[in-house]
Amino acid sequence: MGKGCERRLRPVLMTVPITVFSLIPLLFAQGPGSEIQKPLAVVVAGGLVTSTLLTLLVIPALYGWFETKRL
Numbered sequence: 001m002g003k004g005c006e007r008r009l010r011p012v013l014m015t016v017p018i019t020v021f022s023l024i025p026l027l028f029a030q031g032p033g034s035e036i037q038k039p040l041a042v043v044v045a046g047g048l049v050t051s052t053l054l055t056l057l058v059i060p061a062l063y064g065w066f067e068t069k070r071l
Contacts, residue, residue: 014015016052020045 026041 012052012055016048020048 023041023045026037026044029037
């Protein structure tokens, strides 16, 4: 399991910030269609941040917790 974590850490930490930073112009859009773009950008950016935190912190902690319970 350790090798999988090491292989996935860098791609996740490279992809998520770039995607969130690319949504910043949509968050500050003022033109036509911005009433749809802003909420969509907020939801996508929030989902990316939340899923990244869950993937990198919460799920490995749960695996460790359940593994010690089983032994």
